[in-house]
Amino acid sequence: MLTKRIIPCLDIKNGRTVKGINFVDLRDAGDPVELADIYAKEGADELVFLDISATEEKRKTLAELVYHVAETINIPFTVGGGISSVEDVDVLLKNGADKVSINSSAVKRPELINELVAKFGSQCIVVAIDAKQIEEQWKVHLVGGKVPTELDLFEWAKEVEERGAGEILFTSMDHDGTKNGFANKALAKLSELVNIPVIASGGAGTIPHFTDTFKDGKADAALAASVFHFKEIEINRLKQELKEEGIPVRI
């Protein structure tokens, strides 16, 4: 049986992890490779690296990081953040990334999805969508959720699927950072609307939040950052409890 995936997300700036990290056993708290390795050993099913740096050396630093991550860990990982061209993706995949996620660049130029799918295949193209509920309507937002658009979440998701994306990573801006649970109602609607996997993101605070997003939100995978970084939730224990709730997980 295909299992539900647990995906820790690491924010990267200039090749280093940025969020405060609570791993006592880490020799170097800012080393993404070491953190990735720990997550892989704890039972993470996949990892996402989100590059938030804005320097000119960004591409080279990120490619080097991807190379070292691929060298070290033996589970799949996705790289996102500022990817806007076929060349960007080519470099990351050649250095060992399994998938890339695109966000604002796809909204600005939707044909980019088709171009990437034609060149690299659906399986490695994740489209990340940040959305916020404004007067009953879920509106897509850009630039890390700061800039609203007129695009409707569900219409955009359908278009993304039709253009060939392999997965959708949906972050609810209303839930992100609240630790009050995922946007399960919108997630369930999204998951039923499209026939590609949906990754839930934004709002993880407790273990039952994960149970709920798989059961009520019909998510195929769940992504979180701080609850894992600060060891508020340990992946081993999370998966054990999900299993006890009857949710298929890899243990």
Next chain:
Amino acid sequence: MKIVIIDYGAGNIQSIMFAIKRLGYEAILSHDAEEIQSADKVIFPGVGEASSAMSKLRNTGLDKVIPNLKQPVLGICLGMQLMCHSSEEGNTKGLGIFNLDVVKFSNNVKVPQIGWNQISDLKSKLFTDIPEKSYIYLVHSFYAPIGDETISTSEYDVTYSAALQKNNFYGVQFHPEKSSDVGGKILQNFLNL
């Protein structure tokens, strides 16, 4: 041991190179027939679309080289599918090593299948010391049905071939290079053949 990964411009080969390196070996990347023929072990990777991958193999003459190899050959993901008789993806003929036709998952399930699933009915040296129902990582929209050459099964929508074997030819639908320690052990088993 000389390990050659067939290079025909398909997919993410770096991950396989690293996985081999983690096991303590070095692999060579090559599209040269003589280099491939002289290897002790050959890995045939593949990520992407079947018909365009087959054209690349035909353009380089590798479609004639691969089916005549005598040493152990391991096809991974699309590599395994291309070793079959045909694929519904782009309606292409395959290399015809395995007597199976690759077809697409129905819309009863989400396509592609992405994630960790279990392998069962393990019967090959490839799975030495691998427990039944071990978890492996897969990303695919097409699958090979069950046939005489099936050496492992998995379930998604239907029961399909997770691995195939005929003589010196092996194929796995999953990505051993991304399947944690289980995948590493399967790669090691292949190198031990």
